Amino acid sequence: MGSNADVEQNVADPVPADNGNANEKLESQANGQVEEKEPEPSFDEGFLPWIQVFGSFLCFFNSWGVINTWGAFQTYYEANLLSDVSSSSIAWIGSLQSFLLMLFGVITGPLFDAGYFQYLVGFGTLMIPFGLMMASISSQFWHLILAQGLCCGLGAGSLFVPSVAILPQYFKNRRGLANGLAATGSSVGAVIYPIMFNKLQHQVGFPWAARAMGFVSLGTCSISLSIMRMRFKPKEKRKLVQIAAFKEPPFVVFCFAMFFGFLGFYNFLVYVQSYAIDTKIIDPNLGFYLLAMLNAGSTVGRIGPNFIADHTGPLNMLTPAVTATAVLAFAWLGVHNTPGIIVLAVLYGLCSGGFVSLPPVVMVTLTKDIRDLGTRLGMVFACTSIALLIGTPIGGAILNGSGQYLGLQLFTACCLITSAILMATLRLLRTGFRVKVKA
Secondary structure, X not given: OHHHHHHHHHHHOOOOOOHHHHHHHHHHHHOOOOOOOOOOOOOOOOHHHHHHHHHHHHHHHHOHHHHOOHHHXXXXXHHOOOOOOOHHHHHHHHHHHHHHHHHOHHHHHHHHHOOOHHHHHHHHHXXXXXXXXXXXXOOOHHHHHHXXXXXXXXXXXXXXXXXXXXXXXXXXXXXXXXXXXXXXXXXXXXXXXXXXXXXXXXXOOHHHHHHHHHHHHHHHHHHHHHHOOOOOOOOOOOOOOOHHHHHOHHHHHHHHHHHHHHHHHHHHHHHHHHHHHHOOOOOXXXXXXXXXXXXXXXXXXXXXXXXXXXXXXXXXXXXXXXXXXHHHHHHHHHOOOHHHHHHHHHXXXXXXXXXXXXXXXXXXXXXXXXXXXXXXXXXXXXXXXXXXXXXXXXXXXXXXXXXXXXXXXXXXXXXXXXXXXXHHHHHHHHHOOOOOOOO
8 A cells, every 4th residue: 555655665764875974874884883774664563553452442432432422411411400401402512522522633633643642642531531520510501511512522532533543553454453443442432331320320329420430531541641652753744634635536525425424323323212212112221221232233343344344445344334324224214113123223333333433444545645644534524523513413403393203214314325325436436346446
């Protein structure tokens, strides 16, 4: 891959010496000094690359893991703390978290490329626990906007892009597998945190449930901060935005595909639990665990497609993953019993796992110089952030306006199928109709 070659050449190849440098080299040899050529970096091997995967896993655990716990918080707020506020208004807190997580990539991507990795992870290590602690003492809607929406959103954003961008520095042939294993952290977090919150808020109350999550986040983020290190240091300043990227048709199509995908994707996660309980197709106690079942399926769905993508090409796996997720969203319209909603939730998590974990790997193939990966990831995530900000509130408004879930379900499915069509278009732009080409 051209981008990997650029990095290897930048790190390993010596700069051609002129006559002056040659004379200096002769003098150093005469003095008994021997200049050693910088060793060429190895990829996919050793303990260091895999410990970065573990650190990234914990970053995902505390970024998307915390963000994906929002469904449990929304259910609690609707019934207790914010019972006088509409569900669509409460949804703005969660959508603000997701929006800032992605939008902050415009800043964190270039900062990563500029070498500020440790500062970014350190900022996230402080902000997420702080936001959860402040949420524990909040009593009004605007308190939670600042605590969870702003603080947790910014903290998660400072963890997410660096945890994605650092892995290509250590992996080449197993890049998809490494990213998939790291991305399972968000699913594991979205299983552990909601169950933890639900159990503790019944046993010790909401304030200490939120504080306990904050302590867990602080401890696990501190591990990432202590073990993760950049491999390649930048040699020049990076721009916040590369305008030239928007002149590349594949990049533009990918941005639109991500926008429409995430415009609909999270509506299923946020509203499937309330749909199952409100329509009385599942017991409320069992209904709470639907998200845990979905995220358990997503854990498997993030590993398998990423492993296969190393052999077939990431885009060849991402397109079927989005398509399958869209089909399941349409299937949501016809599910009206307990076994059906459980199977649907697990399959949605399984298929969507590839959709949410493969885009960073696809971006590597769309980036000519891997040293610009952080910046370009930030640009894509900024476009996606708008979809995350408005997606679930739109779904909530459709639900509140009609009083039925049909419009919400159709909105979710149509957005996802549009994303699938755009992903297929991107595949054709890159390789045409050739089936055996790795893309």
